[in-house]
Amino acid sequence: MDFAFMAEAFPQIVGAIPITLLMVFVSAAIGWVLGLLFALVRRADVQFFSQAVAVFISFMRSVPSVILLYISYYVMPAVIYFYGQNIGIEINVSGIPAVVYAIAALTLNQAAYASEVFRSAIAAVDEGQFEASYSIGMNKTQALQKVILPQAMATAMPNLGGLFIMLIKDTSLAYYVGVYEITATANLLSMPTLNFIEAYIMTTVIYEVLSFVFNQMFRAEENHLKRFRAVLAAQV
Numbered sequence: 001m002d003f004a005f006m007a008e009a010f011p012q013i014v015g016a017i018p019i020t021l022l023m024v025f026v027s028a029a030i031g032w033v034l035g036l037l038f039a040l041v042r043r044a045d046v047q048f049f050s051q052a053v054a055v056f057i058s059f060m061r062s063v064p065s066v067i068l069l070y071i072s073y074y075v076m077p078a079v080i081y082f083y084g085q086n087i088g089i090e091i092n093v094s095g096i097p098a099v100v101y102a103i104a105a106l107t108l109n110q111a112a113y114a115s116e117v118f119r120s121a122i123a124a125v126d127e128g129q130f131e132a133s134y135s136i137g138m139n140k141t142q143a144l145q146k147v148i149l150p151q152a153m154a155t156a157m158p159n160l161g162g163l164f165i166m167l168i169k170d171t172s173l174a175y176y177v178g179v180y181e182i183t184a185t186a187n188l189l190s191m192p193t194l195n196f197i198e199a200y201i202m203t204t205v206i207y208e209v210l211s212f213v214f215n216q217m218f219r220a221e222e223n224h225l226k227r228f229r230a231v232l233a234a235q236v
Contacts, residue, residue: 006198009189013202016185017210023099023171023181027106028164034107035114040144042119053115060112065105066173072105073098073177102174106167113163121156122148154225161218165211172207182206 038053060068077093084091125148133143175184182203190199 002193002195002198005190005193005195006202009186009195009199010202012189013182013185013199013206016180016182017206019099019179020168020171020181020210023103023106023174023179024164024167026103027110028167031107031110032114032160034111035116036118038111038115039118039122042115043122057112057115060109061116065109065170066176068105068109069102069173069177072101076101076104098178099174102171102177102179106170106174109170110163110167114160117156117159117163118152121152121159124155125151150225154222157218157222157225161215161222164214164218168207168210168214172203 038057041053042050044050063071077096080091080096081093129143129147129151133147138146171181172183174181175187180188186199186203187196190196
């Protein structure tokens with residue numbers, strides 16, 4: 001075990017954590033909002049839109065994340081360029097950072113999985129909660145916003161936490177499209193001296209710490225939402 005290499009490389013690998021967390025937070029924030037919208041569209045059962053969303057979700061869940069990254073990285077620049085040409089704007093796609101394409105792919109992947117999480121969580125709320133909300137003068141939107149979704153979030157939180165941890169791990173695939181996150185940095189540092197074992201031990205520790213910290217945060221939020229759900233259900 002080359003401890004001198006580990007002592008020298010570890011700070012540099014840790015320095016790549018911000019780019020990893022950037023991909024995680026942006027992809028989760030946008031992806032979960034889209035996922036909630038998709039779930040509501042499917043619940044509303046609007047004929048064309050609900051079917052289109054169902055097809056999108058099926059496709060995204062069937063394709064490996066690394067393939068989505070490749071599609072995003074190699075196809076999206078061409079689409080953006082030709083769209084710009086059609087509207088008379090010259091877009092320098094080569095100037096768009098690789099991390100943008102990685103975030104786009106991870107966001108769509110999160111949206112597909114989060115949609116199913118939200119859909120099942122909303123379905124788990126007793127239909128009587130809707131009727132109780134209507135009886136006190138709420139319309140459908142108000143019932144969803146103030147009664148149904150807060151309770152559904154308590155059900156969805158464990159699965160959302162799992163998606164978040166999965167997303168942390170999936171960011172390591174961004175290495176394939178040139179994003180220098182934790183795994184990419186570890187690989188690049190270990191190549192000249194072939195200290196791959198030491199590099200992967202350090203990355204394992206880093207990913208484990210990140211997963212543990214965020215898992216505890218989601219667990220605390222889950223407990224908070226469960227208490228909130230109990231109070232809200234008693235009031236309606």
